Amino acid sequence: MSKPPRSSTGFFAPFMALFLLFVGVAGGLLGYSAWIQNDLARQEAQTAVEQGLERVDSRLRAIAAEYSVWSAESLRALLSPGASPPKQRLADRLQVEHDVPLAFLIGGDGRILGVLSEDAPLEATGAVQLEGGLGALLLQVPRQDDQLTGRAVGLVAIQGTTYAAAATVIAEPGGMAGTSASASGPVLLIAVPLERELRRELDVSPLLDELRVLPAAAVPPDGVAVRPLAGADGSPVGQLAWRPAQPGERLLLRLGPPLAVLLAIVGGLLWWMAERLKGAHGVMAERTAALARANEELAANAGMLEVVFDTIDHGVSVWDSDLRLVGWNENFRRAVGYPRGLLRADAEATALLEYRALRGDFGSREPAESVEAEVKRLRFSGSYNFEEVTADGTVLEVRQHELATGGVVRTYLDITERRRAEALLQASEARYRAVVENQREFIVRMTPDRTCTFVNEAICRFLKRRREELIGHQEFEPIDPLDRGAVERELARITPDNPTLTLAYRVDKADGEVAWVEWTYRAILDENREVAEIQGVGRDISELRAAQEQALHLAKLASLGQVVAGLAHEIAQPLNALSMASENALMAYDADGVEALGYMRDKLETVRQQSERMAKIVDHLRRFNRADLPGLEEVELAAVVRGALMLSKNQIALDRIELLDEVPASSRRIRGRPFEIEQVILNFITNARDAIIESGPPAEGKRSGPRGRIEVALLDRPGRSNLSIRISDTGGGIPEGHLPRIFDPFFTTKELGKGMGLGLSICYRAIAGMGGHINVWNIEGGAQFEILLPAVEDGTIEEAALIGAEGFEA
Secondary structure (H helix, E strand, O other): OOOOOOOOHHHHHHHHHHHHHHHHHHOOOOOOOOHHHHHHHHHHHHHHHHHHHHHHHHHHHHHHHHHHEEEHHHHHHOOOOOOOHHHHHHHHHHHHHHHEEEEEEEEOOOOOEEEEOOOEOOOOOOOOOOOHHHHHHHOOEEEEEEEEOOOOEEEEEEEEEEEEEEEEEOOOOOOHHHHHOOOOOOOEEEEEHHHHHHHHHHHOOOOOOEEEEOOOHHHHHOOEEEEEEEOOOOOEEEEEEEEEOHHHHHHHHHHHHHHHHHHHHHHHHHHHHHHHHHHHHHHHHHHHHHHHHHHHHHHHHHHHHHHHHOHHHHHEEOOOOEEEEEEEOOOHHHHHHOOOOHHOOOOHHHHHHHHHHHHHHOOOOOOOHHHHHHHHHHHHOOOOOOOOEOOOOEEEEEEEEEEEOOEEEEEEEEOHHHHHHHHHHHHHHHHHHHHHHHOOOOEEOOOOOEEEEEEEEHHHHHOOHHHHOOOOOOOOOOOOOOHHHHHHHHHHEEEEEEEEEEEEEEOOOOOOOOOEEEEEEEEEOOOOOOEEEEEEEEEEOOHHHHHHHHHHHHHHHHHHHHHHHHHHHHHHHHHHHHHHHHHHHHHHHOOOOOOHHHHHHHHHHHHHHHHHHHHHHHHHHHHHHHOOOOEEEEEEEHHHHHHHHHHHHHHHHHHOOEEEEEEOOOEEEEEEOOHHHHHHHHHHHHHHHHHHHOOOOOOOOOOOOEEEEEEEEEOOOOOOOEEEEEEOOOOOOHHHHHHHHOOOOOOOOOOOOOOOHHHHHHHHHHHHHHOOOOEEEEOEEEEEEEEEEEEEEOOHHHHHHHHHHOEEEE
8 A cells, every 4th residue: 555645744853853943043042142132231320320420520529629718608608598699690600601500608506507408598506417327428538636627428318308418618717728727617518319410421322211310208100210319427318229221122023023024034935935836746656646646547447347347247359450359258249159168369350250150140141141241340440339130039239349559349238028029018018009099098198298109099089180280289178168177286286295186177179169078097107106107088067068068957847846835825926915915006096185195195005015025936946947057156145045945835834845045134145056056956855855754744743743854054153264053954864885986876765656866966066176075974863964064265176166167077
């Protein structure tokens, strides 16, 4: 196995180590140089501070020497508040020219003879308070033979401020300075603020910043250099604090960015070099790995090729550009029928083809001619397929492919059994087609989008169209426009889970005739359980449909005959009212006066109202007796039920049967055929009446009362999609064994000659055509029928009702 190429991180590690070492050394050198510069700056700043102190001392000594020749009286006059202008100018000279803000004239007894401050000269009366090193400074004035002879310089603290002070002996009258006979002669003490003097001396120095003189007890801030300040007696009088300059930081600021840029450039160069080297190494590694994989695949393919050659169903032969046999498998020998000893490496194609030609595999041609033709076929460039039939009848499928080396590969597959199966299948299809073509039923096959793929002769004769006019077209069947939408919606419901469907609808034939057909469709699924085709078997039901409509009309007539007696009583009432109103009007006509005219007008109004009542009854009866079936319309179901009760209540009353109704004044609307619903209700009421009559006469003691009871109720429950009409009776019920077959055509429980069994079947189909349903069950003492009809508000049920309106049956 070849080694995998090194990762980018692993390959770059040595270069990264060198780069980091270089960065560390450069950074260390730069930091060390900055530290050296900062240390040198600190030492130089210390030296500058010491030199500044020395210069302050020298300046004070010079000022003290200048005033040491003055007499005590002159200085005292100079320092007194009432000094003359010339003397005052001398005081100004001390403060302005020498910038000495504070001076004391101290007598030999230690008392202050005069004080000069920046505010005003004051006359002092007290002794000098020897605090902050003042006394010690005076004691340091040089002496000779116990006489003060010179000057002394030191630091003192006056009122919390550190001053640099100089004390000098003042000459007594009649003598020079330092020659006074008194052991404690007058002394002049001058003082300047130390911080101010040092700032003046060191203001231009670049070696230190923030020079300050702090009290002795103050805590200096962090990062500053501190030098303790002591008075003449060694006691602390303050602290000198300053912040040394940091030239190393400026060095870092100056050299840091260029060094960082340089390091970035060097790092980038190293990274680029590493990437280039890594790319070259990766290419070499990939090529090495690819070569190793190719060798492994070559070895594996060689082994696989041997396995494939031995196990493949095809016979394989490989020929070089000179048409010499290079390789073959055992299936090639068996398929073609070569002896084992004939096949060998480098065998020429002409010798092998000559063996087959002599055996008769190439037909009746001469062997030489057959060999020449087969050699030409072997030399044909490109790829192609053909079939061969050997002398023993074996059918071989031969596929030839040209190789890049100029040779060819041929595969041989024995397809004898396939060809026999295909022949049998063709014969079976021919028999199937003959059976289908001779069928009287219609047979079609179509794709899921209703594109016709096959029709038999029967549907061509029925539609009076040629086969070419139907196959390949989606609108191959001329469905009546009234039914087309419903049919398309129902066909879309065919799925793998709902593969069958039965439909009845109208078609428009080529001669203009409208016919009824009934189809049973079944989905044909493919290997993925998807609908590949839909096959339909249909028949012409026009005559059956006409018979059903005729039976429905006859049932109407039968119902009509049964209610005639009740209607006669219903019409007799308005006729009697008309007769009486007419006679009264004639009598009023013979009378005189306004009252007679008003009376006659009332009677004529009665005539009009009763005439309208009879007209409504007759119109209702006429529409009920119509033979045609109109389309669906929106109607209020309560009004329909009340119309059926109006037609039947008088006849039921004549039979001494109590008719109870629980019909609300109004209800939701439905889509249906109102008179067809009335007929269904009348049919159920009539059957209930017959059941009550056949159940026998009423019991003793009840002969004067009703023989039975029929209840009609309309249930319109909010939230329900259906409205329910329930008709119940006390006629004894239906045998349990008859309930499953009660709606079958021609099934009846009546005696021979009293019924055909079409009543309930027609009722069931009529309600189903409106998207409804009929249920039946036994109750105590009788039976109950329930008619369910969908309300208009429910979209799904409304669509079902629409299908029924279009004449569709499922």
